[in-house]
Amino acid sequence: MLYIVPTPIGNLEDITLRALRILKEVKVVLAEDTRTSKRLFDHFGISTPLRSFHAHNEHQVVERVVDELLAGADMALISDAGTPGISDPGFLLARACVQRGVPISCLPGATAFVPALAASGLPCDTFHFDGFLPHKKGRQTRLRMLAALPHTFVLYESPFRLLKCLDELIAVCGPDRMACVARELSKLHEEFQTNTLEWLKNYFSQKEVKGEIVLIVAGKSD
Numbered sequence: 001m002l003y004i005v006p007t008p009i010g011n012l013e014d015i016t017l018r019a020l021r022i023l024k025e026v027k028v029v030l031a032e033d034t035r036t037s038k039r040l041f042d043h044f045g046i047s048t049p050l051r052s053f054h055a056h057n058e059h060q061v062v063e064r065v066v067d068e069l070l071a072g073a074d075m076a077l078i079s080d081a082g083t084p085g086i087s088d089p090g091f092l093l094a095r096a097c098v099q100r101g102v103p104i105s106c107l108p109g110a111t112a113f114v115p116a117l118a119a120s121g122l123p124c125d126t127f128h129f130d131g132f133l134p135h136k137k138g139r140q141t142r143l144r145m146l147a148a149l150p151h152t153f154v155l156y157e158s159p160f161r162l163l164k165c166l167d168e169l170i171a172v173c174g175p176d177r178m179a180c181v182a183r184e185l186s187k188l189h190e191e192f193q194t195n196t197l198e199w200l201k202n203y204f205s206q207k208e209v210k211g212e213i214v215l216i217v218a219g220k221s222d
């Protein structure tokens, strides 16, 4: 069995009792960065062996991992924060498990876009998740596609690129489109700012932007 296990995106209280039990019970935990996960394991008294599984080795190791799963070893997959597979490694392994008949389960748990969307005050009955925009090639095409969507869309963005991204969104969506910057979710300095793109750009221009960010933008008709 492969368990996909969400881990906290900031607040360590956001790990579930079931996640802790599974992480203790499996034979191996595949981790994006074993040093980051070791700190989490130390905090919760977990001593299960950690093995690297990240964007730079997943193509090489995925079939071997599935061989081990088929031979009977239960494993868990975790990323540095949140749910594996959501803008993090996980899809390749999940696909290989599905294709080769390994039972797979994902525990419900922490992920950044759901609390951001739910607290943004923007329509969340229908939405599009786009993760990180491409940095160069294809960025403008993607932005234009997003701007034309009739429903809310969700982006992950780094604090260093927030102002540039807001500028680009103003260019394709117009200054009055409503949006939300959700920052440092579940942490001490958690912040939600919902307003027009123009207002958000002015607000975040006046201070140093720090921390992790989810950007939610209302759809064209909203």
Ligand code: SAM
Binding pocket: 009, 010, 079, 081, 082, 083, 084, 085, 086, 087, 088, 110, 111, 112, 113, 155, 156, 157, 158, 182, 183, 184, 185, 186, 187, 212, 213, 214
């Ligand atoms: N797997 C994660 C998930 O389930 O949300 C996402 C991992 S992705 C590499 C990291 C990005 O998620 C950050 O750059 C930020 O955009 C967003 N993120 C993660 N933690 C966050 C937090 N506490 N507050 C706001 N955004 C966060």
